[in-house]
Amino acid sequence: MTMFVDRVVLHLQAGDGGHGCVSIHREKFKPFGGPDGGNGGHGGSVTMVVDPQVHTLLDFHYHPHVKAENGKGGAGSNRDGANGRQLVLKVPNGTVVQTPDGEVLADLVGAGATFEVARGGRGGRGNASLANSRRKAPGFAELGEPGDQLDVVLELKSVADVGLVGFPSAGKSSLISVISAAKPKIADYPFTTLVPNLGVVQADNHIFTVADVPGLIPGAAAGKGLGLQFLRHIERCAVLVHVIDTTTLEPNRDPLADIDALEAELAEYGGLVDRPRLVALNKVDVPDGRDLAEIVRPDLEARGLRVFEVSAATREGLKELMFAMAELVEQGRTAATPAGETRIIIRPKAVDDTGFTVEAESDGSFTVRGVRPERWVRQTTFDNDEAxxxxxxxxxxxxxxxxxxxxxxxxxxxxxIGEREFDWQPTLYAGVDFVPGNRGTDVRLEEKSSRASAAERLAARKSRRVRSDDELGADGTDAESAADLDE
Structure with missing residues (x-):
């Protein structure tokens, strides 16, 4: 049994970057060989590419969890870690990538169309890359950056020039089977067509594709029947053809009522008002069907519709219908072709754009947002004072x-900043590259801690009882507390 899947939810995880390495070169008779820690490799990204040989999202339906390879960590002797292998997902033509909230990220149309949906994390730099003229032997390295982790929704919208719409058992599948090489399932019961069928049609020197979607019924745009699930497959069609059954015996059904019901569902779905329409009054090989077609034809033409009396069984009127389709398709292709040279829009950054923002929160805290600050925080080892x-x-x-x-x-x-919270203290010696100290330490943090402890001791002494005047200095100051502040 074949299965057609045109909507799936994917859980994506790009590869994490490898950690940088902290290493000092060691060699006999060379005690100060310098840093030689290598960089971590970048994590693998997740990329989608349109493959003409893929026609459904079935593989992702069974394997919704996708994870790319992590980057390898750096090593000593300046050995960089290997990059994670990029993961390429092959998707059918017409795949729309969007967030669970409905925001469209990419619309992949055309063979080879590519979109990087999840970016791998950057590899951390080793201490060899962090060394400079002042920091000759860094005692730390950067951590690898985590890869993107997100959920996306893939929707397949068939890429066809002409869409056949109509009630169940109107003869759409029979029609596409005789005007193209498509071989859909055909039977005499409603909803025989459960998946969209595509066929390539040639009319003289014009070649175009036709989509046969499952039958629509009143309420389809609201989720009734199969209409809502497959209405998306006619969104890309440049021409819509109403296939009307002229032999139906159902109550309250006639060609005019069918077209009104179909137009109401298309209007409810939205976005299809501007598409040109053709009307194919099908099954005129039946005497009653031909009589009804001749009766309603003037009313349909009065609405501005081009009407064709056709029969999929005898192929009557199909040539004229195919040439009318080809004419409208060519008009749509001409209108869609951009005139003149391609315009390139350049949006430079503002001169005062610092790449980050600082926002004051209602609780008195502050939030720093920006790509670089958040990445730097993620790559910092916080149990290393030098880092x-x-x-x-x-x-x-x-x-x-x-x-x-x-x-x-x-x-x-x-x-x-990112997922970290800090008690902000202005940096001592802000802007300098490095203040010498033991490897893995930073004397500025030690000095800051010393000053804080001195201030705490001073506050504790002030909370004691007031000492007598003979305990104070000649100028009335507390000499011991002042000495604590100078420590």
Whole structure:
């Protein structure tokens, strides 16, 4: 049993970047060989590409969880980690990639169309790449950046020039089977067609594709029957053909009523008002059907519709219908062809764009948002004082601290960057590359801690009882507390 799937939810995970390596070159008689830690490899990305040989989303229906390969960590002797293998997902032509909320990320039309849906994380730099004239032997390296993790919805919208719409058992499948090489299932009961069928039609030197979608019934645009599930397959069609059954014996059914019902469903679905219409009054090989077609034809033509009396069984009127389809398809292709040279729109960044923002929250905290600050925080090892000092230097050079001060932040206020929270303290010696100290340490953090402990001791002494005048200095100051502040 064949299965057609045109909508799936994918859970994507791009590869994480490999960690950088902390290593010092060691060789006999060379005690100061310098840093030689290699960089981590980049994580693999998840990319979608249109493959003409793929016609359904069935594979993703059975395997909705997709994960790319992680990058390898760096090693000593300046050995960089390998990059994670990129994961390429082959999708059918006409696949729409969107978020679970309905935001369209990409519309993949045409063989070879490519979209990177999840980007792999950057590899962390090793200490060899972090060394400079001042920081000759860094005692830290960057962590690998996590890859993108997200859910996306894939919807397949058939790419066809002409869409055949009509009630169940109107003869759409029979019609496409005789004007093209398509071989859909044909039977004498409603909803025989459960999946869209595509056929290639040639009329003289014109070649175009025709889509036969499952039958529509009143309420299809609201989810009744199979209409809502497959109405998306006629969104791309340049021409719509109403296939009308002129021999139906159902009550309250006639060609005019059928067209009104179909137009109501198309209007309810939306986005199809501007498509040109043709009307194919099918099954005129039956005497009653031919009589009814002749009766309703003037009324349909009065509405501005081009009407064709056809029979899929005897192929009567099909040549004229095919040439009318080809004419409208060519008109649509000409109108869609851009005139003149391709316009390239350049949107440069503003001169004052710093690449990050600082927002004051209602609870008195501050949030820093930006690609670079958030990435730097993710790549920092916070149990390494030297790495923390390096992060502080980078944020200061970027202007984060200046912007926090202008936003009203005071020392000790809570600051969020990405998933991390900090009690903000202005950086000492902001902007310098490095203050010498033991590997893996930063004397600025030690000095800041020393100053904080001295201030705490001073506050504790002030909370004690007031000492007598003979305990104070000659100028009335507390000499011991002043000494604590100078430590």
């Amino acid at each position: 923390v000092g390096y992060l502080a230097d980078r944020l200061a050079r970027l202007g984060v601290e200046d912007k926090l001060a202008k936003a009203g932040a005071n020392p000790g206020d809570l600051v969020r």
